[in-house]
Amino acid sequence: MGSVTLDDVAAHAGVSAKTVSRVANGERSVREETRRRVLRAIEQLGYRPNLLARGLSGSHAYTIGLVYDNPNAYYIIAMQQGALAACDDLNFGLQIRPCNSMASGLAGELRDFAQRMRLSGLVLTTPVSERTASLRRLRTYRIPFVRIISAARDPRDEFPCVYVNDRDAAYAITTHLLQLGHVRIGFLRGGKNHHASAERFRGYRNALHDYSVPLRDELVVEGDYIFDDGFRGARRLLDLAEPPTAIFGCNDEIAAGALAAAQSTGLSVPYDVSIAGFEDSPFSRHSWPPLTTARQRADVIVERATRMLIARIRGEQVANQGFNPELVVRGSTAPPRPRSRQRNRR
């Protein structure tokens, strides 16, 4: 195999394998001089611990699992980056796991995933993190996890979590549109299973209410977190007898769909209609005009969750932490065009 083992290092340094193990794992109960000798031997031989052996032998594998169920590539990559950053830093491995959050055997599937690799714990992202019944089961299997959820404040509930305040961020976006003078504001909802989607809608509704603007059912369209639903939903809104002057898409992909829909109808954004998204994904930065949105750092959020998880695995107590997405105003929103000057569609 050619690969160097603990025993090789032990022989080279003139100590026992166990002592090398102690040094490799940074335990402090080793005399300074011994430690140096071992470190030199490790260096000279180019020793790398075999992670399988460590995992098999120890109580856990120093590896965590990242679980997601999401169609959004940017989101996934950002989450993976965040998890990797934390894992690399803390010397843990990472296993990724796409799954179907609506599957009935979810808890069992996650248990298998964790037990087969002796995973140290799981980071559960939305919407998997919202299947509380499954999570309760998971906990009985004694598998540590941290979940990322959408909540306006610390839920202080039974599960440790990182929470993202989608509601207030959606409130901020809606307020931004109201202050520009928009009154008819369309809302394109995202994934029904996503609690975040409901929270964003709540923010939209609250803002309308606080500005005494009636909520009109015809301006709210259901859909999924995908471009095509944004396109179709926006077309439907723009075809109304009295179309909205602004459209708020539940995420950037939906908003990009709405943008394309407006442009395909010959409308100019933001002059004829304003469009806002949510996420600050490349979709919003790389469209023309770039989209007003709410910046949500999925990488930072997941990194935080990963660090929390590892801290818990190490037996430390950690408090839940919240994140507030931040309003980012770009070129896709502007005051509504005065009614009289509204230009005809091509």
Add this chain to the structure above:
Amino acid sequence: MGSVTLDDVAAHAGVSAKTVSRVANGERSVREETRRRVLRAIEQLGYRPNLLARGLSGSHAYTIGLVYDNPNAYYIIAMQQGALAACDDLNFGLQIRPCNSMASGLAGELRDFAQRMRLSGLVLTTPVSERTASLRRLRTYRIPFVRIISAARDPRDEFPCVYVNDRDAAYAITTHLLQLGHVRIGFLRGGKNHHASAERFRGYRNALHDYSVPLRDELVVEGDYIFDDGFRGARRLLDLAEPPTAIFGCNDEIAAGALAAAQSTGLSVPYDVSIAGFEDSPFSRHSWPPLTTARQRADVIVERATRMLIARIRGEQVANQGFNPELVVRGSTAPPRPRSRQRNRR
């Protein structure tokens, strides 16, 4: 731990642990009746093999590594999906590994990655797959790998590979533009370290040559595979005294940047300028107008490479396989506007 082991199953079925192992691994040297008895026991106890133990004990871990160095999220996700599909199907695990392909210690880093987990092999994607010196080193470590590269035909070289014919696909796109009547065709190059970028340029050049259109240096702009370089590069082209009537971006993200640049200048696509990309990523489908591009199924390509790798690990002989991206004509390309009617910029 609560998790069921081989011995538990063996006791329950009244056979030896080794026999259970044989059944679990689908070896055929087990009597049909014994197999059934063992399978029933596995079922009843809910046995799942521990992958760490299997990997530690066996000659390899039935897990492959996917190595990439790419800024393009869609591309990465597509590749991961392809690799996962093959791994799930063939009962292998998957480890992902972003890395810096230009790092000097690349071979050593990959060896560590593989040896620490006893990985069965690696799938190397561009541009990591192009660092042939490192690959030669990797081979001396006896780590199996399959690489994905850009080549117009089977290289039949020292390393097994899946090859993608970028050159002919770029030729097809350029020809498409030429046949529409374009003569001044801008080309936005991508990543200098990417062989694919050079191949695409070659296809562009060959097409111009075959149509007796001179290659003009001022119409070729260097850049990276990112939106911003597409934007800047296109701005530069459009600001020329004699701007191109069509722009070919080396991938969809670059093309999306070019599209935004055109729109930001007040030009209408495709009426004032045609734009084409490469990849068929969501960027091309979800812009307005949608981009003419070359469909390249990264998921299918990586799945194929993964299957090849696993076949080789199993000792089978496998031939290299090639893929031809396919021209997809969408709304972003059209005949050039007659010179006289060219409309002024806003």
Add this chain to the structure above:
DNA sequence: TGCCTCGGTGACAGCGCTGTCACATCACGT
């Protein structure tokens, strides 16, 4: 001086599998 504590170290037994080899059994041909 004797007793106890404690930091530092090593011996040893697994973790849950697979590779290897030996052995039992059976059908077949002589």
Add this chain to the structure above:
DNA sequence: ACGTGATGTGACAGCGCTGTCACCGAGGCA
């Protein structure tokens, strides 16, 4: 009747680590 080879099965020794416990010597205290 016997050997021969194919077939099915089990015993056993690891894979390379870590958890546990035992041990040794130095220092503190009575």
